[in-house]
Amino acid sequence: MEKILWELVQLVRQQSPLVHNITNYGVMNNTANALLAAGASPIMAHAKSEIKEMIAISHSVVINIGTLDEYWSESMIMAADTAHSTGKPWVLDPVGAGATSFRDEVLNRLLPYQPTVIRGNASEIIALAKANITVTKGVDSTAKSNEAIDAARSLAGQYEAIVCISGETDIILDHQQEIFIKNGHPLMTKVTGLGCSATALIGAFIGIAENKVLAVAAAMAVIGIAGELAAEESNGPGSLQVNLTDKLYSITEQEFSSRLKIERL
Amino acid sequence: MEKILWELVQLVRQQSPLVHNITNYGVMNNTANALLAAGASPIMAHAKSEIKEMIAISHSVVINIGTLDEYWSESMIMAADTAHSTGKPWVLDPVGAGATSFRDEVLNRLLPYQPTVIRGNASEIIALAKANITVTKGVDSTAKSNEAIDAARSLAGQYEAIVCISGETDIILDHQQEIFIKNGHPLMTKVTGLGCSATALIGAFIGIAENKVLAVAAAMAVIGIAGELAAEESNGPGSLQVNLTDKLYSITEQEFSSRLKIERL
C-alpha cells in the first residue's frame, strides 16, 4: 500500500492536474500554495459567467463552503451540477456544517450532485448527516449517537461518496472499505485552513487517480506526513505553515514510506 | 496590572472564545491565524442569510471595513445591530476612514450600534470623529486640531465606547481612564494587516473578560510584545509575520511581564 500511495504522490507531480477551486476567502492563498507545492495547478474562480468553462478544462473541482454567501452558494450549486453531469470528480468541504440553517440548506442542495469525496472534521460530518433529514431516514438518531463514523457510513451509502473524517486519525471510507491514517501533528490544528488544504489536495489526487479511495488516502497521508516533518522544525503555527508548504514540495519516498501509518479494514 | 493582563492572556488560551469576524479579504488568513495562535477560535462569515445565527453562537464580533462594498456594508450593519441588541461585545476597525465618502457613510451607520471598542490608527480615529458631523457638535474643530486623542475622547464619550489608537504608543481610553502601551516594533508597520490582527485579538479578549478596558490593553500588549520578540529573530517583514504568529502561540509570562511597558492615568 505504501508503494501505491507514493506512486500517486509522484503522479500528481508528473501530471500536474488542474484543480478548479470554489473555496473560501481565508484560505485561497495557502490552498493554492499547497496545490502548487504538491505539483498540481490551482484555478480559483467562482463567477457564474465562467464556471462551466472552467470545469471543462479542469481535472477536478473543489467546493469549500467556508465563507459562503448567497451568490457563492449559487456558483457552488452550478459547479456541483456541472461536475456531476460531465463526470468530473469533485470534493465537498462542508465547513461549518450545522452552524447555521443557511449552511445546511446549501449543503442539502449540493449533496444530490453526489460529491466524489466529502471531507470534514467529525462534527461537520455528523452535522452534515443530521442536516440531511429530508432525504434520509434514521440518520438523525445515528448522528445523535455522536459517532462521526456512523454519519460517514450513512452519507457514503446514500450518495455513493467517499467520506473522509479528518482528525487525530483520518478515517476514509466508502460502502466497501475503511482506511485509517494516523499521521499529522497536533500543532496543525492551530493553523487556519490546513483542513481546506487537505481537501484541495484530495481534489488534485482524485483528478488523476483511477482508484479514488486510494487517492484520498494518498492526499491525507502526504499532508499529514508533511505536517509531521514540518512540526519538527517549527517554533509555532506560523513557521509550521511555511515548513509544511516546503515539505509538500520536497517530501521524498523515504520520508513518506518510513512515516506512513495506515490501516485498512 | 502586569499580572491581570497576563491572566487575561491565559484566559483566552483556556476558554478559546469564538470570534465572529466580518473582515477584509486581505487579512482573513493571517487574522484567523493570529486568533488561533492566541488560543481563540475564528469564524469568518459575512452572508446576510446567516449572520444572526453566527453571532448567536459567538462570544464577540469583529467588524473591519477594509475591503468594504455595498453588500458587505449591509452585512456589517446587520451584524452591528444584532450584536448591539443581543448584548454581544463587538469591535469596529474603521480601516481607511476618511478616504472616501462611502466609508464615512457606512461608519456613520455603524457607530449608533455602539461598538464596545473602536480601534484604528491616529488618522482613522480623527477621520472617524470628523465624519461624524451629523451626530456630534464641535468634533470637527477638535479633529482639525489634528489630535487623535481628542477625537478618541469625543468618540468614547458619545458612544460609550472604548477607543484604542494604535501607533508607536497605543492609547486606550474610555470616559474614565487612559492607558498607554509602548510595546511593538517599527517593522510591524511593514506587514499588512497587523492592525487588523490587533483588532481581532481585541475581539477575542473582550469576548471573555469582564473588564473590557483591560481586555483591550491585554490584546494590544500581547501583540506588541510578540512583535518585539519576533522582530529580534526576523530579517524583514516576511519573517516578522511568521515569527509573530509563533510568538503569539508560545509567549510566556516571563517574556510578557518583563517587556510590558504600560502606564495608566
Add this chain to the structure above:
Amino acid sequence: MEKILWELVQLVRQQSPLVHNITNYGVMNNTANALLAAGASPIMAHAKSEIKEMIAISHSVVINIGTLDEYWSESMIMAADTAHSTGKPWVLDPVGAGATSFRDEVLNRLLPYQPTVIRGNASEIIALAKANITVTKGVDSTAKSNEAIDAARSLAGQYEAIVCISGETDIILDHQQEIFIKNGHPLMTKVTGLGCSATALIGAFIGIAENKVLAVAAAMAVIGIAGELAAEESNGPGSLQVNLTDKLYSITEQEFSSRLKIERL
C-alpha cells in the same frame, strides 16, 4: 542602466506611492506585503461606491482579473475608465486570459482604456491578443504562430501600452524598444501570486517614475533579484515566499547591481 533602475528602487522607498489594487482574493495579502516591503503603500478597494475617490488619492491603479466575477468586472471597468480619463497610470494583469469567454469579454472591455502596462505570462499575452479579434486585424494569425513577443508587439502598437511578458526571461517592450531581464528563479513558479506581486510592483514604480518603460524594468528586476536571493536561503516554496518579502525590504544596491542581468534592444 543599473544605476537608473536602482535609483527607481530607492525612489519607491522614499516616496512610498499609494497603489490602488483591484486584485484577486488569493493574492491580496501577499501583494500588499510585497508593496509594503518595497516601500509602497497598498490600498485594496473594489466597491463601485468608492472607486473614483480611491483613484483620485492614488498614484496608480492595478487591475488583476484573477478571481473575476460580474460585480468585480464592472468595478474594474469603472476603475480603468477613471484612470484613463484622469491620467493615472494603470497596469492590467490579464490572469487566465483565454481560459473562458467571460474573461476575454471583460479584457476586451478593459483594453480600450489603454493600460499603461500589460503584464502577463506568454500564454496570457497570446490569448489577450487573440481575444482581441473585434478590434484588431491579423492578430489571430500572429497569435497562432505561438509567439508571445509578436502578440506583445501587436498589443503595444494598438493600445500604446508597454507590454511585459514574464517568464524565464522577462520581456518588456513598447513600440520603440525592447528590454530583456534574465533574473528570477524557477522555484518562484511554485509560489502562488508572485506574478501578481510583480504586477503590483509595476504599479508602484509607474506611479512615481517618469520613464514608464524603465519603471517596469526596475519592478521586474527587483522582484527577480529578490527571488534569486531568497531562493538561496529557502527549502521550498513556503520559505521562498517569506524570504522574498524580506529581500524586497532589505535589498541593497550591491545585491541589485551585481545580479542584474539586463539587455536592451
